[in-house]
Amino acid sequence: MKIARLYQFARACPAICGRTILLQCRWFQPDFVPRDPTAKPKRYKYPAFYDPYGPRPPPSDKIVQLAEKIASLPPEERMQIGSALQAKMSLPKLQRIDTEGLDVGAQAGARAGPAKTEEKAEKTTFDVKLEKFDAGVKLKVIKEIRSFTDLGLKEAKELVEKAPVILKQQVTKEEANSIIEKIKAVGGIAVME
CATH class of the missing domain: 3.30.1390.10 (Ribosomal protein L7/L12, C-terminal domain/Adaptor protein ClpS)
Known part of the structure; x- marks a missing residue:
């Protein structure tokens, strides 16, 4: 009863009570029904894994056979697939990005050749x-x-x-x-x- 009177007062005097803020509160909304405290919470079933692109159709038989042929090739021939596809499809050749002078982290710096040669230089301190x-x-x-x-x-x-x-x-x-x-x-x- 007290809440209903407070609600009526807020509607009548918007300048005093800050009507917009008060009406945004869910207890003062006329159609608000509180949750039943005895009700069990809803259990949602999550997928086993998340695929951001949604479900995909399975690969065709032709693609599966091609994948089996590639997997059966020796490693030397598998390494040649990328360059052969690049030439066949007229793709531009990938160029190495120069990271000299950039802070690319400890792992990338450990792999770089020029950084090692600089460390081998005579230390003075x-x-x-x-x-x-x-x-x-x-x-x-x-x-x-x-x-x-x-x-x-x-x-x-x-x-x-x-x-x-x-x-x-x-x-x-x-x-x-x-x-x-x-x-x-x-x-x-x-x-x-």
Whole structure:
């Protein structure tokens, strides 16, 4: 009863109640019937797989026989089918797209030939990484790390406890070798990356 009076009031005073918003609410629609709470929810049957193009007719016998013939060919002859069809149907030849300078992801970059040759070029800067150390020489390793970095005692201790960790980045080969030798002398194992 109260809802019906509120509905009548809203229809009479649209400027006060914001009639359009109030009438969009389903409880204030005159033909609204609430769902039966005892009714079971509807179960919809979904297809086994989704085909965005809809159902297709099955292939003809001629196509099936052609597919069987292609499957029975040796691999060398199967590789020639694409170029033969391209020539027979006068299709344009596919051209390779140059991806140099584009970020195409790690997988595509790993396959590219020119990127590998650039990596084989002489590296000028290296990173020094602390692999591991004996627990008894932890204090000596911390002191040695403090000697070639500008870290405080607390920061150096936290860095050593995170091993394996990169100690210093972008150093020359000579500097990296000297750091590795110093760490090896106190009982730690460091590598150059």
